[in-house]
Amino acid sequence: MGTSTAGTVARLKKPSWKDPRLVVGILLVLASVAGVVVLLGTADRTIQVFAARDAIAVGQTVTKGDLAIVNVRLDDIESSYVTVEGGLTEGKVALQRIAKNQLVPKASLGAPDALDRKPVAIPLETNLPEQAVPGSTVDVWVAMPGSRTAFDEPQLLLPGAEIAQVAEGSTTLGASKTTVVMVLVTDQQMPKLLGAQANKAQISVVWNPAGASP
Structure with missing residues (x-):
């Protein structure tokens, strides 16, 4: 014990x-x-x-x-x-x-x-769809002035271009309102777009929900 x-x-x-x-x-x-x-x-x-x-x-x-x-x-x-x-x-x-x-x-x-893309202003007299906002993509179609008709058949110029800005504008006389879309354009695409604008082509912008082209 x-x-x-x-x-x-x-x-x-x-x-x-x-x-x-x-x-x-x-x-x-x-x-x-x-x-x-x-x-x-x-x-x-x-x-x-x-x-x-x-x-x-x-x-x-x-x-x-x-x-x-x-x-x-x-x-x-x-x-x-x-x-x-x-x-x-x-x-x-x-x-x-x-x-x-x-x-x-x-x-x-x-x-x-x-910068590999530069913003170019495209004045439009038609309304944009509500989805076409900065950051979204659009297709830019161009109809050149025609010899037999007012304009030739529209051609797709810029597929899947990104919108940089959207602003309200007006005509030179200030009589009617326009929408100014700033679209980002590459240097390779620039001459065709500026040429279309210089020749008073009819330019249309269509919302592209698929985004930019590969």
Whole structure:
């Protein structure tokens, strides 16, 4: 009985600060707490990023006045967006349309000579379908002045062209209202469209729900 009692007392003895098991246990607890703190700190980390106050059209020079500052959490994709810390380079233009309240991707800004499409104004006296809004695509048809008839048969000139802007306009005498559609045109397509306009061709814009041509 005496030996058994002595063993029980030894097992119930309060551990000493020098006990390796106690030291290891404390270190594990501290490591766990530190890990949770770091995890929570990372989860709550936000950065200041630029977002468009209003829609920004292709070719538009982008200034800080066009942008708002928002706090967001981007984690691994932070390098893809224009941050307040990184700053906004002056003289950059939009290479692609940036929608209202959209964060500004770095790839959407560049030098003016990097534009592969340029906006061209097409005045229309007919109403556009409600789906034909900035960012949507349209087919541009052209009917050249004819020799036997008023106009030749319409030909598809620009398939799947993107609309940059839509604005209200007027005739030279201001008597009637027109709709001015800014359509993005490549350098290869530009001569035919400008030639059609110079020859007073009849130009029609048709909404293309299928999007741009491959």
